[in-house]
Amino acid sequence: MYHASDIIGGGDVVVKLQYITGTITSLEHEYNVLRQLGDTIGIPLVHWFGWEDNYDALVLDHLGQSLESVFKTYQYSFSRNTIVLIGYQLVSISYIACTDSNNFTRSAASSTFTQNTSFIAT
Numbered sequence: 618m619y620h621a622s623d624i625i626g627g628g629d630v631v632v633k634l635q636y637i638t639g640t641i642t643s644l645e646h647e648y649n650v651l652r653q654l655g656d657t658i659g660i661p662l663v664h665w666f667g668w669e670d671n672y673d674a675l676v677l678d679h680l681g682q683s684l685e686s687v688f689k690t691y692q693y694s695f696s697r698n699t700i701v702l703i704g705y706q707l708v709s710i711s712y713i714a715c716t717d718s719n720n721f722t723r724s725a726a727s728s729t730f731t732q733n734t735s736f737i738a739t
Contacts, residue, residue, distance in 0.1 A: 620679060623664065629679035630664060634672045644673040651677065659706055 619632040635644040648666040656662075661677040668674065684703070688695065695703070 621676075626664075630676050631661070631679045633675040633677075637668065637671050637673055642673050644675050648675050654710070657710060659710065 619634070621630050621632050622628070623630050633644055633647075635642050645666070648663060651660060651663050654660045659680070661680050664676040664678070666673070666675050682690075
């Protein structure tokens with residue numbers, strides 16, 4: 618992942634690159650899932666997906682720190698309230714994904730989700 622600036626619309630974006638080894642890459646799958654989730658809170662807006670040379674490229678909004686990074690900042694400890702709020706967001710996203718798609722299989726890795734730190738208290 619690379620942090621970049623959108624020179625047309627302004628703002629921060631993330632560029633993900635993946636070497637193309639087969640017919641459908643995990644980055645293409647991620648693009649399809651993000652497109653299905655659409656305007657869900659906490660899900661980045663996709664600006665562009667395509668390929669360049671032998672790489673798939675995905676450009677999306679940069680939402681902030683990853684959940685893993687925030688967890689490290691708070692010395693690997695969240696309050697119960699924070700854990701409940703994170704769980705609620707994950708369940709909500711999963712519910713939206715399952716109702717919008719019959720084959721939602723995206724993993725819920727901590728580096729995938731970003732977090733608004735305003736509600737985090739240890």
